Amino acid sequence: MTKAGTFAAERSFGERSSVARMYRRYLAKASVTMFAFIVVAAYLLPLLYMVTMSLEQPSQVSAPGAPPWPAAPMTATYEGKSYPLYSVPFPDGSTRQLMLIDAGRESSKFIDPSDATATPIEWQGRWRTLQQAWAFSPLVENYTTVWNELDFPRLLRNTFGIALFSTIGAVLSSVLVAYGFARFRFPGKNLLFIILLATIILPFQVTLLPQYVIFTKLGWNGTWLPLIIPHFFANAYNVFLLRQYFMSIPRELDEAAMIDGAGPFRILRSIIIPQSLAAITAVALFHFFFAWNDFFVPLLYLASKPELQPLSIGIQQYNALYASQPTLIQASALLTMAVPVIVFFLAQRAFMRTVVVTGVEK
């Protein structure tokens, strides 16, 4: 090969490899994305089951031969009467969907609904072995039933109110306390932090009964206060998480601000909080959904106040009543998660926007 030829080949190889690299990158991206979507689809498959179930008629759930999607048995009218449709196999190998007008033991009469002359067809065989014909037919009625029977707007209002107030309290207090533990030296700090950890692992039953007595004596039983006020005194889970984040923020940033004359609140506001917005957003999200789904405490304090109860209690009582009707239960579960999903989709944008930017990257 000549010198010029080698040079040309090298250049063309270089171009090809850049195209190949782009192609490989695209392929890697496509395969990782596809893999992720398959994994997540499998993870969420029970949700599809729930959606399907919530759109089905109660009679379909236990019907043999029913398709896995929401469907109703097909019918057709003949001389003013409605007849069920069956998939009828014929000796020539074809299968036709015919209405059964006269069922017999060994032979039955069928009519083809598309046949204008409505000529009865005599079919030899046991009609009970035939598969009924099903047509896709989602039932929205389950949702309207649940919506009305549960007084859904009231439940939503209550749940949102409780979750919002308790989230405000939890975020405000947890940021302050985590800042105190992450950045200040004070006597007994290590002991107090161990006590904080101990409260994380303290089973809530240990304090449950005496707390119940206190709240009842205060006259808070039957109000939202026992569900909200305790969250204004910092939650050990949130403090622990925020402290871990605050500790990973370089102290040099604090010290630089301190040299510029910033006080503790100023440092918290202009250094710590902006550096850990992702963590604070995460804490707010966690707490909001914790409060949204909390079941035990509302049951304890709002059992006698249906007008103040949140969704979790309403749904649970509904489930207890209609356990034998999975279609209604799945519809109620779907309605219950609808609002949190929307809130999360909205908060997701804020969460993404404030994705952790560490001091190192800045």
Place this chain on the structure above:
Amino acid sequence: MADTTGSLQTLAPSTGRRTRFRGPAFREAFWGFVFIGPWLIGLAIFTAGPMIASLAMSLTDFNLLAAEKTRFVGIDNYIQMTRDPLVATSIIATLKFALLFVPLTMIASLAFALLLNSPRLAGKSVLRTLVYMPMMIPLVASTLVWIGFLNPNTGWLNGILQSVGVVGPDWTNSDVWIYPALALIGLWGIGNFMLINLGGLQGVPSELYEAARIDGAGLWTTLRRITIPLISPILLYNLVICVIATFQYFTQIYTLSNGNGDPNNATLFINLELFREAFWFSRMGYASAIAWLLFAIVLVLTLALFWVARSRVYYAGSDR
């Protein structure tokens, strides 16, 4: 008048009591207590006080239905607990579940976070939202969805298993398969762990990955040498919370068996046993004693985790 403008200005020498009460160390301690103040007050009102009351209760035969007949019984409740076969059963059942559930949760939540943090992934925010979404379904509802999904006759899972030639078990009615079933239900609870992991992964400086790539480190080496050490405080946090959550597992098993502990007491976890003593049989004193046993077990496990992890966890920007 207290000087609150900054500690550097107070480095000038002062004498005697003034140094002690107005020096930087005093001011730092003062602000420390101001910031942890809300928690300290809450600790006294909602935790310490009730804990003392609960401890006192565990030394009595306090019965909710006959509070006026309460007698002091000393440590009788604790002695009775060691002889109670149901308490032993409940501890064993809880441990069996924890051995399956905790590792599964830790691995699954990290795997999901790594997958959803991959630079080669399109549609990240949609996928993250989808993986987190089950966390938003009230536990009662998600448990009922899974009970339906796992039903051997009308559920989908055994149908799918059948299509690949596997005969699925009767998940929720077998005292062996109930644990994998509960672990599957529990997988819908990894959203928080996954998000916390994801937050940690996003905090790992990209320069480190660049450097590792230039040094020719593979995926596994990068994971073991860079990712896991750098997010180790977060992994430890997740592990501790997961262990604690396992020992406080309640809503799912209560929904599953209505508190009966079916099948065959396999879901009679320690928290359910405590609940039944307190609210079914009104034995508040005895239930308080069980609560303290539960607390002791969880405390020992947590301290053990911290002790094991103390040399393996890396805090950036800390002098540890």
